[in-house]
Amino acid sequence: MRPLRILALMHAHLVPPDDVSGVDVTEAEWKMEFDLTETLRNMGHEVQTLGVEDDLAPIRKAVADGRPHIVLNLLESFHGVGVFDQNVVSFLELLRVPYTGCNPRGLMLARDKALSKTLLAYHRIPVPDFVVVRLGRTVRRPKRLAFPLIVKSLTQESSVGISRASVVDDDEKLRERVRFIHDNIGTDAIVERFIDGREMYVGIVGNQRLQVFPVWELQWERVPEDGRLIMTDRAKWNSNYQKKYGVMTGPAKLEPEQVERIQRLAKRIYRTLDLSGYARIDLRMDGDGRVFVLEANPNPQLAYGEDFAESAEHGGLAYEALLQRILNCGLSWRPERAG
Numbered sequence: 001m002r003p004l005r006i007l008a009l010m011h012a013h014l015v016p017p018d019d020v021s022g023v024d025v026t027e028a029e030w031k032m033e034f035d036l037t038e039t040l041r042n043m044g045h046e047v048q049t050l051g052v053e054d055d056l057a058p059i060r061k062a063v064a065d066g067r068p069h070i071v072l073n074l075l076e077s078f079h080g081v082g083v084f085d086q087n088v089v090s091f092l093e094l095l096r097v098p099y100t101g102c103n104p105r106g107l108m109l110a111r112d113k114a115l116s117k118t119l120l121a122y123h124r125i126p127v128p129d130f131v132v133v134r135l136g137r138t139v140r141r142p143k144r145l146a147f148p149l150i151v152k153s154l155t156q157e158s159s160v161g162i163s164r165a166s167v168v169d170d171d172e173k174l175r176e177r178v179r180f181i182h183d184n185i186g187t188d189a190i191v192e193r194f195i196d197g198r199e200m201y202v203g204i205v206g207n208q209r210l211q212v213f214p215v216w217e218l219q220w221e222r223v224p225e226d227g228r229l230i231m232t233d234r235a236k237w238n239s240n241y242q243k244k245y246g247v248m249t250g251p252a253k254l255e256p257e258q259v260e261r262i263q264r265l266a267k268r269i270y271r272t273l274d275l276s277g278y279a280r281i282d283l284r285m286d287g288d289g290r291v292f293v294l295e296a297n298p299n300p301q302l303a304y305g306e307d308f309a310e311s312a313e314h315g316g317l318a319y320e321a322l323l324q325r326i327l328n329c330g331l332s333w334r335p336e337r338a339g
Contacts, residue, residue, distance in 0.1 A: 001324065003044045007068035008037055009059065009075050009088070012051030027239070032303035033074060036323065039304070040072075043320055047072075054079040056091055063097050070330050071099040073299070076157070083111050083155050085299075093335045100330040102298035106275040110296045111155050113190050116273055117293070123272050125265065126292050130192035139178045141171060145193060150230070151177040154188040157297060161185040163232050164224065167194050195284040195292050199231060200252050202266035203300070203308045205278040205322070207329050210270060212263045213311040214251055221246020249307050251314060262291060269296055277329050280308055302326075 016034040017023070025034055037047045050062050052075060063071070071092055078084035086107035092099045102110070110116050117127040132154060133139045141149075147169045153161045161181055168174045174191065181189040203213035220229055222244070242248070254262070266281040273296050280300040285291050300308050304319050312322045 001044070003046060004069040004327065005066060006040060006045050006047045006070055006072050006327075007062055007066055008033070008047055008049045008072040009052050010049060011075065011077075012053045014074075015049050015051040032301060032306070035304040036072065036074070036302055039320060039323060043324070052078070052088075056088070059088075059091065060095065063092075063095050068097065070327060071097055072327075073099045073101045074302075076299070082157065083108075086111070098330045098333065100326050101277040102279065103274070103276045103333065103335065106273055106279075107298055109273045110275065110279070110298050111157075113152070113154055113295055116296060117192075120269060120272060120293055123268070125268060125272065126290065128193040128195055128292050128294075130190055133178050133182075133189045133191060135182050135186075135188055139175055139189075139191065141174060141191070145191065148194040148196070149174060149191050150194040151181060151189055151191050153181055153185045154190045156185060156187060159231055162230070163234070164228070164230070166232070167228055167230065194228075195286050195294075196228065197284050197286040198252070199229065199294075200262065200283045200285060200291075201249070201307055201311070202263060202281045202283070203278070203311045204266060204270050204275075204281065205312070205317075205325055205329065207276045207333055210267055211315075211317070211325070212266060213308075213315040213317075215254060215259055215262050216249050216307055216311045217252035219246075219248050219250055221248075249310070251311075258289070265291065265293075269293060276333055278308075278326055 010033045014030040014033050016030045016037065025031055037049060040047050048066055050058060052059065073089065075085050075088055078088050086104040089099060089107060090104045109119060114130065114132045117130060120127050129145055131142055131145060148167050150167050152166065166177060168177055178189045181187065199218040201216040205211050218229065218231055269281050270279060275296065275298055280297045282294040282297065283291050284294055302308060309319055309322060313319065
């Protein structure tokens with residue numbers, strides 16, 4: 001393994017401090033950025049961090065001055081807009097510098113939950129029935145969409161805007177929740193059939209040759225009062241909430257043929273949406289064992305001990321090896337040959 005010069009792009013407020021003495025890194029909002037940069041440095045790589053806000057000029061200057069072998073792309077938005085992350089990646093391609101993670105086309109297809117579901121359904125991949133409610137429009141529920149339904153932001157990720165109130169059982173609650181997404185999240189809303197059952201995740205790394213990790217599952221020691229097990233914003237990020245209900249993730253208890261079927265489905269999704277680098281596929285299994293695709297998440301959380309890294313390690317790929325594999329995928333990606 002040759003040492004690499006790595007330029008790590010991250011949101012300005014998530015750049016780890018030079019001195020973390022006395023800081024509980026496990027609770028820091030920049031834990032992922034710290035885990036990645038420190039691990040890569042310990043592996044012998046040279047890592048330069050760059051906090052990015054709303055200007056591309058510093059990126060261009062850092063690439064020109066530092067001449068990195070690869071850019072570690074940790075941005076989830078640009079100028080506060082989630083879907084603009086694909087434009088930053090396009091900019092890196094125009095600069096002719098390799099980068100980690102997903103390509104612009106894959107980001108565009110996966111970020112729009114309606115677009116991705118339409119494409120997957122065309123390829124006979126099972127997705128929940130849905131309808132999109134654009135900003136400023138009132139919801140008109142098609143008769144085919146029976147309750148319960150779940151209301152989400154069309155483009156936001158990381159459970160943004162999802163709470164227990166997101167699952168609705170009547171038209172009045174549906175209208176209220178759509179208004180909440182429009183007014184508080186500021187995006188279009190997607191309304192889809194709520195699949196009551198088990199929530200599972202499948203991590204994948206690779207470009208043409210894919211490595212699929214063991215199926216991971218959202219697990220609860222104590223079931224919330226309404227009985228619905230969903231990954232809300234609080235379940236994902238609030239440690240007190242996680243302790244209260246015993247929220248965790250771990251290997252899914254499935255029959256071998258179920259695992260094989262789900263992993264094969266995840267690979268189909270990855271290729272259908274033209275993803276590259278690494279991604280996590282989110283699914284739900286109903287009481288009859290039918291699996292539905294919720295969404296594909298390019299460039300998921302890479303912090304040590306989080307779902308993606310844990311499932312990779314369970315599949316035999318240690319954290320250091322996972323990061324090196326992601327770097328290698330970025331170095332081998334050729335935008336001009338894609339498509």
